[in-house]
Amino acid sequence: MQISFFKQRKPMKNARKQSHMRPSHHRKFCRLNDLKPGCCGRIRHHHSSGAIRRRLLDLGLVPETTVVVVCAAPLNDPLLLKLENDQIALRRREAALIEVETLFDDSVS
Amino acid sequence: MKSEPAFSHSAGRSPESARTGRTSRKRPLVVLAGQQNGGKSTLFNTLTGASQHIANYPGVTVDKKSGSYRHHQIRIDVVDLPGTYSLTSFSLEERVARDFIFTSHPDVVVNVVDAAGLKRSLLLTLQLLEAGFPMIMALNMIDVAHRRGLSIDVNRLEDRLGIRVIPTIGRKRQGKNALKKAIWQTTTGELEHQQFQMVYxxxxxxxxxxxxxxxxxxxxxxxxxxxxxxxxxxxxxxxxxxxxxxxxxxxxxxxxxxxxxxxxxxxxxxxxxxxxxxxxxxxxxxxxxxxxxxxTRADRPTLTEKIDRVVLNRLLAPLFLLATVYLIYDLSIVRGYQLTQYTWPLLATLRNMVAGLLPDAGLLLDPYLRALSLWIIDSTLTLLNYIPIFFILFGLIAILEDSGYMARIAFIMDKLFYNYGLHGQSTLPFILGGVFAGGCAVPGVMAARAIPDERARMATILTVPFMNCMAKIPLYTLIVNIYFANYKSWAMLFISTITIIVALFAAKLLTTTVIRQMTTTPFVMALPAYHLPTVGAVLTRALERVWLYVKKVGTIVVVVAVIIFVLLQWPGINKQQMAGYQQQMQQATDTFCKMIETADPHLGRFTDSQLLDLLNDYDDYKRALFASGGGKGKRDVDRKFQSRNELFFSILKPEKDETARKISRALKKLHSKRKRLRREIKEARIVNSFLGMTGKILEPVSRFAGFDWKINVALLSSFAARESSVATLGVLFREGADANLTLEQRMDNEGRSTGFSSLNALALLLFFALYPPCLATAIMVKVQTQSYKWMLFSIIFPTVLGLIAAGLVYSIGSYLNATGIQMMGIFYGVALTTTILFGFIKTGNKLKKEKIE
CATH class of the missing domain: 1.10.287.1770 (Helix Hairpins)
Structure with missing residues (x-):
C-alpha cells in the first residue's frame, strides 16, 4: 500500500484518476491548501518534484503523516501547519502541490 | 548559484582514510552537523567559549564558524556547519556542509539533534551515518522534550544507532563535559562503534x-x-x-x-x-x-502554541509587529543616538590627540600628511560614532532571533513581500536598513544572506539601500526646515513611507525584468519553539556583528576616504590664484607686525615661523579651553600653555595691560582673516577639483531635475559617505557664514536669489531618497553577490530611477506651476497607486528543477 504513493509520475496520474473515479463516502481527498484552519489531513502524495519535493520531505511532510492546519497568516498566506511536534510555515502555492486525505468529512471547503 | 567545484580537494585520499578519518592533521577536528533551530550554534558556543571566529566558506557567502577548545592538553578544532535538513545538494548550505565534511575528513561528527523533534532530526542522522565518519549524537534541548511530556530512552537510542548519545542542554551548558569526554574517547579510538547501516x-x-x-x-x-x-x-x-x-x-x-x-x-x-x-x-x-x-502524558497545547495563538492572531499580529518595530526604532535609533552624545567627546579627544602628533598646520595650506590623516580620521570617526546605535540594534535583533519571534515576523510579512517578489525573511534587512528613519544599509545587505530564495535575496539586496539610513537624515532635516517648515510632519511622513513604497515598486520591477530568470525556492520553514534568550548569547552576537561591521566597513572607508580626498583636492587651484591669496595673507601679517612694533617695540619683529606658531597656538588654546569644561580644567589649560611659551601666553590671555590687550585684539583679527582665506581656498579647490568639474559637466543633465552644479557636487561627494553631503553644502553655500548665519539661512538666501524653490527642494529630496547606496554599501553588495556587475547595477539603477522621479516631479511641477508640497501629495498618490496595482501582477516563477504536473 505504502509503495503506491511513491509511484512514478505516469502511474501516479492513473492513481489519481482512480481515486476520483471511485468516490468514497468515508475518504475525501483534496489539496492541503483547501483544508480550513483547525482541520486535519493525512498526506497522500506530492505533486511536486526536485528541490521542493525534497524540502517538503525533509521537513517531515512525508506520505502517511498527519498534518493539522493551525492557522493562516494575517494576510491569508502562508499556512501554519503542525505535524507531530513541529510547526511549519508553508505557502499556499506549495500546499496546493500536496494531496491529502481529509480526516473529518466536513472539513473540506 | 556559483560554488567551489565540489570535491576539489579530496583526490588522493584513500577510501580507508575517508571512513576512519585518520589523517595526517595535527589537531583533532570536530564538526557540528544538524538541522536549523536544533540549538547547534548555542552548543558550539558552549564548547568553544570565546575562541571562535567567523569566515566565509571559499567562494560562497555562507558563514563558516570555527573555534577550538583544550582537552587533556590538546587543542581540538571545532567547525559549526551550516544548518541543513539533509545531505543532498539542493541548497547552497547543504552543498557547503557536505563538501566540507568530505574534504576535511573530521575525526568526529557531532550530530546535534532537537530532542523534541527526534523523528525529523533522525532523517539527517541516517544520512550522516551513511557518510561513514565516527559520530556522536548530542541530544540537545532535552529539557524542552521533557516539558512536552516526551521521555527518551537514551540507552536504547544508542543501541539502535550504534553511536554514543549524549543528552545536552546547550543553553544551560549541561552535558558539555560528557560531550567533550565522548569526543575525546572517539578521537583516541577508545570508543569503537558498530554504527547503524541503513537497509533499503x-x-x-x-x-x-x-x-x-x-x-x-x-x-x-x-x-x-x-x-x-x-x-x-x-x-x-x-x-x-x-x-x-x-x-x-x-x-x-x-x-x-x-x-x-x-x-x-x-x-x-x-x-x-x-x-x-x-x-x-x-x-x-x-x-x-x-x-x-x-x-508520558496526553498531548496538550505547548506554551509555544499558546503564545502563537495570540501573537499570530489575525488582528493582533500586525499590532505586535508594529509595536516590535517601533520598539527597535525607539531603543536603538533614538536612545542610541542619545548615547552617542556621551561617546562622541571620547572620539573627539582621540581626534585631537592624533592632530597633536601630526605636523603643524601651515599658514594657508596644510601639509598633505596632516590634511589627509585628519580627513581619514574624520571619516572613520563618523562611522565609529554609530557603534552604540548598532550595538543596541544588533542586540535587539539577536533577542528577536533567539526568542523565535523573527521567524514569526517572516511568516506574517511573507504574503505582502511575496507579492513584490521579495520574501518573508526580507523583513529583517529592511528593518536594519531603516524602515522609518535611521538604520544602515550595510548590515541590511549583510542580513539579506539569510534569505534562501535566490531571486528574493537579490531583490532585497538591491532595494534595501532605498531605506532611510541614518546618514540621509541630516540632509532631510536641512531641506525640510528650509522649504517645508510649515508642513514638517507631513514632509517627514512622506519621506519615511515613500521609500518603502518605492522599494516595493523597484523590487517588483526588478523581479519581473532583470532578475526574472533567477531561481526561486519555496517558502517552507520550521517555526522554532519560543525560547528565553540568554544574556551571554545575545551579547556575544551583538559584539560579533558590531565587530564584523567595523572590520568590513572600516577598511573600506579608509580606502574610499583617500580616493575622495584626491578627487576633491586635485587638480586644485592654479599658481596665480594661490599667489593672490598669499598676497592677501601677507598684507594681513604685515599690518599685524607693524601694529606690534608700534605698540611694544621690545617685542621686535616676529619671524614667519614664530607667527605661524602663535596662530596655531591660538587655535589650540581656544580648542583646549572649549574642551576643558571650565573651572579647574580651564586653569590647567592656562598653566599648560603658560609653561609652553610665556610670551605667546601673554598675548593669548592678556592681563590688564593695555598694550597686551591691543596685541591680542590684533591677533584675533589676523586669525579670522586667515580662517576666511583658508575657507575661500577650500571652496576654490572644490570648484577646481575633479569632483567639482564633474558636477559642472553634469549640470545640463541634472537641470531637468532642477539641480545646479553645487548640488551635484554635494550629491557626488555623498556617494562616499552620506554624511558629507551636508558638510559639502556647508562649504559651497558659504556666503554669510562669517555673519554667523546658519546653513539653513544661507541656503535660503541664496535660494531666493537663484530661484531655488520648494519644488527644486522636493526634487532634491526625492533624488536623495532614491540615491544609490554609499560606497560602503556598494562594496557590501559586491561581497554578497560575488559580482562587480551587480555592484555597478546597484549604483546605476537607483541613479536612473532617482533622476527619472526627480525629473518628472520637477518638470511636471514647473509646467503646472505647482508648489513643492502640492507636488509631494501628487507624487505620493501616484506612487502608492502604481505600487499597489503592481502588487497584483503575477510574476512568473522559475522554480528550481520544478515540474508541476
Missing amino acids: EKAEPLLARVEQELSRHPEITTGYPVRWMAVRLMEEDDQIEKRICELSKNGHLLLSELMSAKTAFETDQSLNISDYLASCREKTAARITRECVTK
Whole structure:
C-alpha cells in the first residue's frame, strides 16, 4: 500500500484518476491548501518534484503523516501547519502541490 | 548559484582514510552537523567559549564558524556547519556542509539533534551515518522534550544507532563535559562503534549493482564511501553526476548505463526510486522514534502554541509587529543616538590627540600628511560614532532571533513581500536598513544572506539601500526646515513611507525584468519553539556583528576616504590664484607686525615661523579651553600653555595691560582673516577639483531635475559617505557664514536669489531618497553577490530611477506651476497607486528543477 504513493509520475496520474473515479463516502481527498484552519489531513502524495519535493520531505511532510492546519497568516498566506511536534510555515502555492486525505468529512471547503 | 567545484580537494585520499578519518592533521577536528533551530550554534558556543571566529566558506557567502577548545592538553578544532535538513545538494548550505565534511575528513561528527523533534532530526542522522565518519549524537534541548511530556530512552537510542548519545542542554551548558569526554574517547579510538547501516529493502539489489559499477572506477570514488555515493546517485544528485562525468574518461557512458538500470528498476517495481529511498529512511526514523520515545502524558497545547495563538492572531499580529518595530526604532535609533552624545567627546579627544602628533598646520595650506590623516580620521570617526546605535540594534535583533519571534515576523510579512517578489525573511534587512528613519544599509545587505530564495535575496539586496539610513537624515532635516517648515510632519511622513513604497515598486520591477530568470525556492520553514534568550548569547552576537561591521566597513572607508580626498583636492587651484591669496595673507601679517612694533617695540619683529606658531597656538588654546569644561580644567589649560611659551601666553590671555590687550585684539583679527582665506581656498579647490568639474559637466543633465552644479557636487561627494553631503553644502553655500548665519539661512538666501524653490527642494529630496547606496554599501553588495556587475547595477539603477522621479516631479511641477508640497501629495498618490496595482501582477516563477504536473 505504502509503495503506491511513491509511484512514478505516469502511474501516479492513473492513481489519481482512480481515486476520483471511485468516490468514497468515508475518504475525501483534496489539496492541503483547501483544508480550513483547525482541520486535519493525512498526506497522500506530492505533486511536486526536485528541490521542493525534497524540502517538503525533509521537513517531515512525508506520505502517511498527519498534518493539522493551525492557522493562516494575517494576510491569508502562508499556512501554519503542525505535524507531530513541529510547526511549519508553508505557502499556499506549495500546499496546493500536496494531496491529502481529509480526516473529518466536513472539513473540506 | 556559483560554488567551489565540489570535491576539489579530496583526490588522493584513500577510501580507508575517508571512513576512519585518520589523517595526517595535527589537531583533532570536530564538526557540528544538524538541522536549523536544533540549538547547534548555542552548543558550539558552549564548547568553544570565546575562541571562535567567523569566515566565509571559499567562494560562497555562507558563514563558516570555527573555534577550538583544550582537552587533556590538546587543542581540538571545532567547525559549526551550516544548518541543513539533509545531505543532498539542493541548497547552497547543504552543498557547503557536505563538501566540507568530505574534504576535511573530521575525526568526529557531532550530530546535534532537537530532542523534541527526534523523528525529523533522525532523517539527517541516517544520512550522516551513511557518510561513514565516527559520530556522536548530542541530544540537545532535552529539557524542552521533557516539558512536552516526551521521555527518551537514551540507552536504547544508542543501541539502535550504534553511536554514543549524549543528552545536552546547550543553553544551560549541561552535558558539555560528557560531550567533550565522548569526543575525546572517539578521537583516541577508545570508543569503537558498530554504527547503524541503513537497509533499503527492495532497492538493495539495485544499490548493490550501482556500488559494484562505481567501485570499478576508483578515480570517482576516492575519498567517498561507495555506498553513500550509490544512494546519492539514485537520488538524482547532480553534483555526483557531474563528478562522474568530470573525473572518469567514459563517465557519460557509465552514467547513462547506471541511469538506464535505475529506470529499468523503477518500471519493474513501479516506484520512484528517489522517493522510495526517502521513505525507507522515513520509516526507519519513525521506527526508531517509536522504540525510543514514550509520551508520558496526553498531548496538550505547548506554551509555544499558546503564545502563537495570540501573537499570530489575525488582528493582533500586525499590532505586535508594529509595536516590535517601533520598539527597535525607539531603543536603538533614538536612545542610541542619545548615547552617542556621551561617546562622541571620547572620539573627539582621540581626534585631537592624533592632530597633536601630526605636523603643524601651515599658514594657508596644510601639509598633505596632516590634511589627509585628519580627513581619514574624520571619516572613520563618523562611522565609529554609530557603534552604540548598532550595538543596541544588533542586540535587539539577536533577542528577536533567539526568542523565535523573527521567524514569526517572516511568516506574517511573507504574503505582502511575496507579492513584490521579495520574501518573508526580507523583513529583517529592511528593518536594519531603516524602515522609518535611521538604520544602515550595510548590515541590511549583510542580513539579506539569510534569505534562501535566490531571486528574493537579490531583490532585497538591491532595494534595501532605498531605506532611510541614518546618514540621509541630516540632509532631510536641512531641506525640510528650509522649504517645508510649515508642513514638517507631513514632509517627514512622506519621506519615511515613500521609500518603502518605492522599494516595493523597484523590487517588483526588478523581479519581473532583470532578475526574472533567477531561481526561486519555496517558502517552507520550521517555526522554532519560543525560547528565553540568554544574556551571554545575545551579547556575544551583538559584539560579533558590531565587530564584523567595523572590520568590513572600516577598511573600506579608509580606502574610499583617500580616493575622495584626491578627487576633491586635485587638480586644485592654479599658481596665480594661490599667489593672490598669499598676497592677501601677507598684507594681513604685515599690518599685524607693524601694529606690534608700534605698540611694544621690545617685542621686535616676529619671524614667519614664530607667527605661524602663535596662530596655531591660538587655535589650540581656544580648542583646549572649549574642551576643558571650565573651572579647574580651564586653569590647567592656562598653566599648560603658560609653561609652553610665556610670551605667546601673554598675548593669548592678556592681563590688564593695555598694550597686551591691543596685541591680542590684533591677533584675533589676523586669525579670522586667515580662517576666511583658508575657507575661500577650500571652496576654490572644490570648484577646481575633479569632483567639482564633474558636477559642472553634469549640470545640463541634472537641470531637468532642477539641480545646479553645487548640488551635484554635494550629491557626488555623498556617494562616499552620506554624511558629507551636508558638510559639502556647508562649504559651497558659504556666503554669510562669517555673519554667523546658519546653513539653513544661507541656503535660503541664496535660494531666493537663484530661484531655488520648494519644488527644486522636493526634487532634491526625492533624488536623495532614491540615491544609490554609499560606497560602503556598494562594496557590501559586491561581497554578497560575488559580482562587480551587480555592484555597478546597484549604483546605476537607483541613479536612473532617482533622476527619472526627480525629473518628472520637477518638470511636471514647473509646467503646472505647482508648489513643492502640492507636488509631494501628487507624487505620493501616484506612487502608492502604481505600487499597489503592481502588487497584483503575477510574476512568473522559475522554480528550481520544478515540474508541476
